[in-house]
Every structure is written in C-alpha cells, then in structure tokens.
Amino acid sequence: APLPAATDLYSLDTLLSDEERMVRDTVRKFVRERVMPVIGEHFEAGTFPRELIPEMAELGLLGMHLDGYGCAGLSAVCYGLACQELEAGDSGIRSFVSVQGSLAMFPIFAFGSEEQKQRWLPAMAKGEVIGCFGLTEPDIGSDAGNMRTTARRDGSSYVLNGNKMWITNGGIADVAVVWARTEDGVRGFLVERGTPGFTTSNIHRKLSLRASVTSELHFEDCRVPAENMLPNIRGMRGPLSCLNEARFGIAWGAVGAARACYEVALDYAKTREQFQQPIARFQLVQQKLVTMATELVKAQLLALQLGRLKDQGMLHPVQISVAKRNNVREALHAAREARSILGANGITLEYPIIRHMNNLESVFTYEGTDDIHTLIIGQAITGESAFS
Numbered sequence: 001a002p003l004p005a006a007t008d009l010y011s012l013d014t015l016l017s018d019e020e021r022m023v024r025d026t027v028r029k030f031v032r033e034r035v036m037p038v039i040g041e042h043f044e045a046g047t048f049p050r051e052l053i054p055e056m057a058e059l060g061l062l063g064m065h066l067d068g069y070g071c072a073g074l075s076a077v078c079y080g081l082a083c084q085e086l087e088a089g090d091s092g093i094r095s096f097v098s099v100q101g102s103l104a105m106f107p108i109f110a111f112g113s114e115e116q117k118q119r120w121l122p123a124m125a126k127g128e129v130i131g132c133f134g135l136t137e138p139d140i141g142s143d144a145g146n147m148r149t150t151a152r153r154d155g156s157s158y159v160l161n162g163n164k165m166w167i168t169n170g171g172i173a174d175v176a177v178v179w180a181r182t183e184d185g186v187r188g189f190l191v192e193r194g195t196p197g198f199t200t201s202n203i204h205r206k207l208s209l210r211a212s213v214t215s216e217l218h219f220e221d222c223r224v225p226a227e228n229m230l231p232n233i234r235g236m237r238g239p240l241s242c243l244n245e246a247r248f249g250i251a252w253g254a255v256g257a258a259r260a261c262y263e264v265a266l267d268y269a270k271t272r273e274q275f276q277q278p279i280a281r282f283q284l285v286q287q288k289l290v291t292m293a294t295e296l297v298k299a300q301l302l303a304l305q306l307g308r309l310k311d312q313g314m315l316h317p318v319q320i321s322v323a324k325r326n327n328v329r330e331a332l333h334a335a336r337e338a339r340s341i342l343g344a345n346g347i348t349l350e351y352p353i354i355r356h357m358n359n360l361e362s363v364f365t366y367e368g369t370d371d372i373h374t375l376i377i378g379q380a381i382t383g384e385s386a387f388s
C-alpha cells in the first residue's frame, strides 16, 4: 500500500465515519478561514475574538455533545474531533468551547431542573448567553474539595461569600456555575451577571492563553434564589463530572496543537537551508520530526479509543487521566521541539509555534495538573493513594 501523508502516518482517517470526517473538515475549514487570520493579533493584544462566538454557535460547537435544548447532540468522537481542530488554531478558542459546553452547559444539562435547562441551554447553544465555571480559588487549586467559598441558606435564598480564581470566560460570562460549600456539602449555583454582591475582575499579564479571558469572581453577601441551586447533585461528584467532560475534550484538543506545530516544523525543515542543504537532511532534525510524528499517531489513537469508549458508555475517568496526561505532555514536548527547529524564527508570532507552546503550559496545569493525573492513575493501578 502507498505511504499515507506525513500528517497521518497510520491512516487514522480510515477509522472515522463519514459523519466524523465531515465534522472534522467543517471545523478545520472554520479554523483555517476565520481563526488563523486573526489569532496571532488577538494573542498579542491579549483579547478573545468574541466576534467568532455566533459562528461557532452556528456550527453547533456549543454544547455539541448534549442532546435536546437546541444542542447538536453529536457523538463524543465528533466533539473530540472538533476540539482537536479548534486547538490546532489556538488552545484559547478550544478552552472557550470546552468551558461553554462541558463546564457550564453540562452541569445544567446533567444536574439542573427542567426550568433551568429550558431557560439557559438553548440560549447558551446559540452563544447568546456565555457561561463560566468557578471551582478554583486563590488558595485552593488541586485540592478543590477544600474550597472556602460558602453558600448559606437564608429563607428562600442562599448567600454566597468567597472568591474564585483563574476562571476562563469569567469576565464575559452572563451566568457563572459556582461551586460552594453548604451545610449539606458542596453544591452548584447559577449566579447571573449583575446579581448584587457578585463582581469579576480579569487577570492580566498572562503569557499563556492570551486569546482567552481569565478572571476572578468575587462574592460578597451575594444573594441568589434557592431555585438557582442545581437540584440534582451534591458533593464533589458535581464539579468532578464536569471536569471529566472537559478533560475528554482537552485530551483531543492537545493533539491538534501538536499537529499544528509538527506541520509547521516539517514544512520549515524542508525549505530552510543551512550548510548548503535543507535542515531536514540533518539526522538530529529528522530525529525530532520522527519523534513528533510517532507521538502524534500514538496520541491520536489514545484520543480515538477514548472517544469510542465514551460513545459506548464504557469510559472510566482514569482512562481520561491517561489520555489527558499523555497527550498534553507530548503536545508540549512537540511544541518545544518544533520551536527549536525554527531557530530564531520560532520565537516570534509570525509562526504559531511559540503561541501553542505557551498555551500548552496552561493546558498542562489546568483541568488537573500533570502531577494530579499521575496520582489518579497511580492510585488506580496500585490501590494506594499518594495525594496527601
């Protein structure tokens, strides 16, 4: 058989259905035509391309894997492929879609009342209402179960106090899904922008995910009606099941960033000449490209089987940890190697590589750090917890 393209060495394309390929190609086209021309400037300016929200909604990317309430109801593999293409553009764009669909819409879909679903989901699928997910706090990151934010019952309302930190979309969100400690455990609350006692402030001076809004949420005697609590979930299983949804998309997304870096580096190596020959002729450069190409195939296979298991209802969260940890790790490594192949050109925004490389530092840390996923997998295979 003929050797497939250098970007699909294992003919993984043949493992996808027609519908899956169509979704992938549609999102790929959107990224090429609408994201790539503007993303470098947004990254440099530290702004999120809000103008793309209606188009992403039109493509069915918001709450894509949810059924009903105006959502596209596509398979997990389709959702993964979309994440992969979006992150080949920029991790910030994929983060927006992950947060909207997996962290804000999913908890309403899975744990909300019928009224909450009717009220929020169709508008969120249309991109008319933006959501965010507040779990992390200034002093509480990996150990989220120890959160300080409280919600105290007072008559027919709850009163929230505390601060959430590093919240993607926080400053542009119309509704925040906020996790807080109540007297009967951790509960989720829908807090609308403009509620007295609720303010946000954006985090500046980031050198990673610059084309994404990251904010703090402040709650000072913020009173919300008791009907704003998500009725059907209590305890850390709530936020953790949202994180599982988002981590699934990240395991796929990181592969897109890695592919983008590999493609640029391969192209550059074939045309850049030093010592009177293309640098692609040097063994050391080939070694880097070969490692990237091989890890790309492996990461894609992990993501695809992860998606198939999810679609079959056979997925275990530990399997998500395996794929998130491996794929983000390898994507970061590929980005750094690609950066080196471009030499000095690799450090500018003329090429997408250093943008991906810096973005992936956040992706390595958020949604469970690399270390935390190591401990999750370690506990699963040894039966011993090394968390504390």
Ligand code: FAD
Pocket: 099, 133, 134, 135, 136, 140, 141, 142, 143, 165, 166, 167, 168, 169, 208, 209, 214, 362, 365, 366, 367, 368, 369, 370, 371, 372, 375, 386, 387, 388
């Ligand atoms: P810490 O938990 O303080 O960890 C610091 C270091 O210690 C890490 O290397 C970690 O791996 C290590 N460590 C911690 N515990 C252990 C242990 N038991 N064993 C070994 N090593 C350990 N959060 C949200 O709720 N919503 C969002 O939308 C959101 N968006 C984000 C966007 C960006 C750009 C970033 C950077 C973060 C975002 N986060 C969000 C927060 C993110 O989830 C946290 O940063 C993450 O959980 C890690 O927490 P931390 O940064 O406080 O690090």
